[in-house]
Amino acid sequence: MEKITEFFSFSDTTILTVTLGSILLGILGSVVGVFTYLRKRVLIGDVIAHSVLPGLVLGFLVLNEKSFIVLLIGALISGGLSSFLVDYITHHSKLKTDAALALVLGVFFGFGTFLLTKLQGHSGASQAGIDAYLFGQAAAIDLFDVQVIGVCCVLLLLTLLIFFRGFNILSFDEQFAYSIGMPTQWLKFVLTSMTIITVALGVQLVGVVLMSALLITPTSAARFWTSKVKIMLLLAALFGAFGGLSGALISYLNYRMPTGPWIVIVLSFLAFLSFVFAPKKGVLFRLFSNVFFKIKIQKENILKDLFLLENETIEIEELQEHQPSQSVFNRWVQRILVYEKKIKKMENRRFTLTALGRAQGSKIFERHKLWEKYIGKYMHLMRDHVHTDAEGIEHIIDEEIERDLKSSI
Amino acid sequence: MIENVKDPSLEAHNLTVFYQKRPAIWNLDFTLPKGKIIGIMGPNGSGKSTLLKSIMGILKPNDGWVKVFQRKIDDVRFKVSYVPQRQSIDWDFPTNVFEVAKMGRISSKGLFKRFTKTDLEIVKESLHRVNMYDMRNRQISELSGGQQQRTFLARALSQEADLFIMDEPFAGVDAASEKAIIGLLNELKSKGKTLLVVHHDLHSAKNYFDWLVLLNTRLVGSGPLEKLYTDELLSETYGGTLTSLSKIATKIEKQGLPIRHK
Numbered sequence: 092m093e094k095i096t097e098f099f100s101f102s103d104t105t106i107l108t109v110t111l112g113s114i115l116l117g118i119l120g121s122v123v124g125v126f127t128y129l130r131k132r133v134l135i136g137d138v139i140a141h142s143v144l145p146g147l148v149l150g151f152l153v154l155n156e157k158s159f160i161v162l163l164i165g166a167l168i169s170g171g172l173s174s175f176l177v178d179y180i181t182h183h184s185k186l187k188t189d190a191a192l193a194l195v196l197g198v199f200f201g202f203g204t205f206l207l208t209k210l211q212g213h214s215g216a217s218q219a220g221i222d223a224y225l226f227g228q229a230a231a232i233d234l235f236d237v238q239v240i241g242v243c244c245v246l247l248l249l250t251l252l253i254f255f256r257g258f259n260i261l262s263f264d265e266q267f268a269y270s271i272g273m274p275t276q277w278l279k280f281v282l283t284s285m286t287i288i289t290v291a292l293g294v295q296l297v298g299v300v301l302m303s304a305l306l307i308t309p310t311s312a313a314r315f316w317t318s319k320v321k322i323m324l325l326l327a328a329l330f331g332a333f334g335g336l337s338g339a340l341i342s343y344l345n346y347r348m349p350t351g352p353w354i355v356i357v358l359s360f361l362a363f364l365s366f367v368f369a370p371k372k373g374v375l376f377r378l379f380s381n382v383f384f385k386i387k388i389q390k391e392n393i394l395k396d397l398f399l400l401e402n403e404t405i406e407i408e409e410l411q412e413h414q415p416s417q418s419v420f421n422r423w424v425q426r427i428l429v430y431e432k433k434i435k436k437m438e439n440r441r442f443t444l445t446a447l448g449r450a451q452g453s454k455i456f457e458r459h460k461l462w463e464k465y466i467g468k469y470m471h472l473m474r475d476h477v478h479t480d481a482e483g484i485e486h487i488i489d490e491e492i493e494r495d496l497k498s499s500i
Numbered sequence: 501m502i503e504n505v506k507d508p509s510l511e512a513h514n515l516t517v518f519y520q521k522r523p524a525i526w527n528l529d530f531t532l533p534k535g536k537i538i539g540i541m542g543p544n545g546s547g548k549s550t551l552l553k554s555i556m557g558i559l560k561p562n563d564g565w566v567k568v569f570q571r572k573i574d575d576v577r578f579k580v581s582y583v584p585q586r587q588s589i590d591w592d593f594p595t596n597v598f599e600v601a602k603m604g605r606i607s608s609k610g611l612f613k614r615f616t617k618t619d620l621e622i623v624k625e626s627l628h629r630v631n632m633y634d635m636r637n638r639q640i641s642e643l644s645g646g647q648q649q650r651t652f653l654a655r656a657l658s659q660e661a662d663l664f665i666m667d668e669p670f671a672g673v674d675a676a677s678e679k680a681i682i683g684l685l686n687e688l689k690s691k692g693k694t695l696l697v698v699h700h701d702l703h704s705a706k707n708y709f710d711w712l713v714l715l716n717t718r719l720v721g722s723g724p725l726e727k728l729y730t731d732e733l734l735s736e737t738y739g740g741t742l743t744s745l746s747k748i749a750t751k752i753e754k755q756g757l758p759i760r761h762k
Binding site for chain 1: 553558578589606607611
């Protein structure tokens with residue numbers, strides 16, 4: 092607890108720089124990731140991330156010291172080259188996109204690892220922490236780095252804001268965007284450049300291996316909660332910032348805990364929560380909507396049967412044959428209906444409809460008849476099949492369909 | 501059978517486009533009239549979509565050129581509306597019907613200008629015309645095929661163009677939507693608009709179009725429906741009599757073809 096207050100007082104500049112850097116990169120990665128995701132270019136992000144490695148190491152070899160700017164330039168060049176090569180290979184050879192992606196990733200990352208191994212023979216390489224680029228080393232971020240990250244962050248976010256309309260329509264329908272005279276090639280170039288810059292900035296924090304997680308995880312999480320691109324951007328940024336902050340905090344609280352991987356773990360956890368709990372798209376919601384539908388069917392069946400009983404169009408025996416009314420599920424549903432004041436229990440342990448229940452029961456019976464009439468008229472179904480069909484469909488028909496059916500009969 | 505017109509809405513000269521080294525359309529020469537519903541017909545892989553894309557400049561011709569209203573397409577884009585194949589986009593994209601229709605207004609706004617009240621009125625009106633206004637807030641992932649196509653048409657209407665270029669607007673739509681779409685095409689025609697429509701159902705083509713472009717990599721014919729809709733021309737288009745053509749195309753794919761002009 093004491094340590095937490097200490098952390099948030101930011102008295103130590105190292106804490107401040109690491110935290111600020113993590114948050115900024117978290118935001119940047121997720122926001123840029125949204126359009127990577129929408130354009131279905133998720134894998135190219137991963138390829139670029141792995142491909143900046145040779146650029147980083149060569150940058151170090153040229154200057155023989157670890158200057159953030161030089162490493163950044165090295166990363167930009169090799170990242171850019173890799174993305175260009177993927178495009179070139181897909182357009183000018185028999186190879187499809189997936190093969191081109193795998194090929195470029197393999198070649199660049201392999202070359203990078205080779206250079207790294209060579210470098211480790213050199214003196215001073217490990218002190219400089221160049222090998223930390225594989226998995227990131229947040230602690231190495233200093234004040235100058237954060238300033239660079241901050242400036243880039245502002246510039247990239249501004250670009251995104253200004254060109255939002257273009258990026259959005261490009262991601263949705265590129266051919267249409269071109270047909271109305273949008274500079275699609277140029278927009279694509281800007282988007283790819285943004286990805287490369289983000290990756291180059293981010294590898295110091297999370298490393299080349301985990302970088303694509305920073306791009307994709309917050310976005311995927313955000314997609315579960317919304318169906319609007321703007322809100323997706325906001326949510327993803329929020330998740331990214333939270334991930335960055337948590338990663339920095341966790342690594343501060345626990346000795347020798349790496350920041351980058353923890354950011355990714357927190358983000359993955361957020362994505363997992365979204366996957367399970369998000370309304371409509373979440374697993375839990377879908378599961379429950381299934382159960383709710385079953386309950387609805389059972390409720391409607393009870394109401395309808397009681398309605399038919401009242402009108403003596405059905406025998407009690409027949410009813411019991413249809414529904415084993417003593418099942419636990421059925422008794423449970425009956426209780427819900429009593430609670431909703433749609434049925435009430437009589438002295439002879441039988442149920443009777445309330446006015447509300449009667450109205451509903453009659454409605455369902457009406458829909459049943461409506462459907463029977465409809466398929467009788469249009470579908471040439473055998474007479475004795477019509478009823479069973481309607482038994483199911485009566486639960487699906489809503490107001491809108493009911494109106495349609497009525498008008499077509 | 502190629503009939504040419506004066507003051508054409510569209511003119512193609514020697515138009516040749518290769519798709520991965522194989523000719524997809526080959527030496528097309530034709531002119532199209534204004535204010536008509538024109539059907540582009542041909543079997544699968546005959547280059548119908550390629551033709552539309554090369555008109556819009558999405559694909560660059562390897563030889564020849566196209567002019568729209570006697571100008572280069574880049575000069576008249578604001579007068580032309582392109583409706584891509586419905587299946588060419590991902591309908592899971594997070595957006596709703598109204599937002600898609602609104603994209604049509606961007607053609608006159610560009611990347612930065614704000615939408616005005618008039619813009620939104622036009623979008624609203626377009627949605628009403630395709631009977632999608634009540635569904636304007638619906639996610640596009642929840643639409644049926646016919647509703648998707650009508651959303652695309654609302655976007656096209658919002659562009660207020662003079663020439664509409666549509667790739668298979670009738671593919672995979674229900675009968676009611678098909679009726680609504682053809683009604684809309686006729687309404688646009690009565691306002692003097694030109695409609696260029698890729699279609700593959702021969703049977704309904706008779707009732708839909710005023711003019712036909714019959715395509716099978718090469719141009720088989722272009723002219724008024726009455727003159728083009730003959731057994732002879734249709735079997736030439738669809739009948740597979742052009743097998744040697746496809747053999748030559750395959751050879752070109754392997755060996756390349758020296759192009760004359762460029």
